[in-house]
Amino acid sequence: MAFPFPLTVNPAGHLVIGGVDALELAEQFGTPLYVVDEQVVRDRCRRYREALEPVGGLAVYAAKAFWTGGMAQVVRSEGLGADVSSEAEWRLAMLAGLDASRLVLHGNNKSPAELRLAAEGGVGRIVVDSLWELDELERVAASSGARKVPVLLRLLPDIRAGAHGSIQTGHRHSKFGIPIEGGQAREAVRRCLGSARLDLRGYHVHIGSQILSLEPYRQAARVVAGFAIEMARQLDAPCYEVDMGGGLGVRYVAGDEPPAIEDLIGALAETLEGAFTAAGMEMPLLIVEPGRSIIAEAGVTLYRVGAIKRLAGGEIVCAVDGGMSDNPRVALYQARYTAVLARDPYGTPAEAVEIAGRLCESGDVLVDGAALPEVRPGDVVALLTTGAYHHSMASNYNGLPKPAVVTVREGQARLWVRRERFEDQYACDALVQTLGANRSL
CATH class of the missing domain: 2.40.37.10 (Lyase, Ornithine Decarboxylase; Chain A, domain 1)
Structure with missing residues (x-):
């Protein structure tokens, strides 16, 4: 067998x-x-951390994949941050002792309470998923008197990748992200730059899950870099960070052959660095959000x-x-x-x-x-x-x-x-x- x-x-x-x-x-x-098997989890965490060290990147574990107090403690002890999508995931991360500055808050319809918790709790990044949410975050930040809130804009790159339609998240019909096509993403950048409460750190993209090829990642990196460079030239928008999401596939049955963690990080870093260097810009901090490929x-x-x-x-x-x-x-x-x-x-x-x-x-x-x-x-x-x-x-x-x-x-x-x-x-x-x-x- x-x-x-x-x-x-x-x-x-x-x-x-x-x-x-x-x-x-x-x-x-x-x-x-x-x-x-805890040792397998720790080994995967270390491989991500070590692959990112040469480029000064950061891995934040995707809590939605599997999140318990014990898992949160392993993630913390192995030096990873965490990607959380709700107040409950956030609170468990805090109980486990994770550093709030290494947390990323996700979700396509975050509640005002979750936005307030993140803004006041010192979250490292809030991934903004829509123009409505951008306005809501502005309102929450203003009413709470919170610090300037760090923001990543989630872009919709129109790329299909993933094992099933329900876990393909980067195509033009997805509920996730701000479309580049039609100017919505550009408008989001403009609003961030005009806000006294929001700190635009860069851009985010997540194209799908159980991806068994590197090419969709390279495509996504080219799209994100291209948009960031365009916004820098048109609006003088900074790009300090690029979060490329997660989605790397794993072995479920014989014949599944996912790329190695090291090859994924290498492909992303090479593509981004090449694009930004050619444009005369510094390479932003590379963030990835592995979940399935760790657990x-x-x-x-x-x-x-x-x-x-x-x-x-x-x-x-x-x-x-x-x-x-x-x-x-x-x-x-x-x-x-x-x-x-x-x-x-x-x-x-x-x-x-x-x-x-x-x-x-x-x-x-x-x-x-x-x-x-x-x-x-x-x-x-x-x-x-x-x-x-x-x-x-x-x-x-x-x-x-x-x-x-x-x-x-x-x-x-x-x-x-x-x-x-x-x-x-x-x-x-x-x-x-x-x-x-x-x-x-």
Whole structure:
């Protein structure tokens, strides 16, 4: 069976994650279970940091991909900043001790409360997504008496990149960013320069996610540099920083071949420096926002097999104790995953099976056609590359609790997030608050 990357097994032949037997993790912490190999996360953080050091750049981890207190502490300890998109993500970053000046606030419709929090809290950069938001930020900054607020203008470069239409964010029909075409972006620059409250630091672009080629990044860098140079000549607008976003792809199935982190940074730096140098301008600070490429391959989700059915057409359906509530990406983006049997990941495949979830939806299928050894009820199935956009997008559909999150490193397991309980799910429900979660039913 082909895997996207090598797997580690112990003498018993069991899957090992971060030095810990996957079967032992399932037994100790229950299933479904999100498992994060902390060393993989740290290695990816360091690769970004070290690749950016020669150009004096900055990596800010995209919190939306996976954000827990433990993850925030790892990000801080590895010297990265963070890209946050809400008050909750911001507050967790602050609790974990991140420096507010190394935070970037995102969102295409930030609330006045979020803008005020960022302005007064010393956020490093606010990525402004529209002319309306620019006016709103001006109003908030004026009413709060905050310092001059650092701004990056998010440009819409009209570039299509990414594995699925729903995660392509740089094309002309995207809800994100200020269109260059038609003059809106130029108007945003003009308003920033005329404001006593806003400090235009530069420009931002994010073209999509799960990108497996460097060329779209080069295209985006050329567009951003070209616009910055034009604004410098026409309006005398400074460009101290260029944030190129994230989106670098990862290995989900055999055949996925994403560019190396070092090659991505090299391509961006070379393209930007070439353009700015040719225009007689200094190279701006390069910022990137990796999320998926740091956390995705560090994550494995463990499920317990229950019912196994052979259908009239010969299909074998193996139902597990999770599904689209803990992994909505298959239903949303037709995402593909590699599944292995934890007790025998390198075993000879018997028949292709459908790994189905337990949710009340026919579309609740995690893997269609998984090549596994003979599966039995009670087996533990592991889905690889599930670190990104699983925990952060999980729901309580059908009343299922969100899984626990365990981090593993050097043979030790630590609980980062405990499994949800009934009282957690219904903590805001008026009946539960009135009668009490522990009342006998």
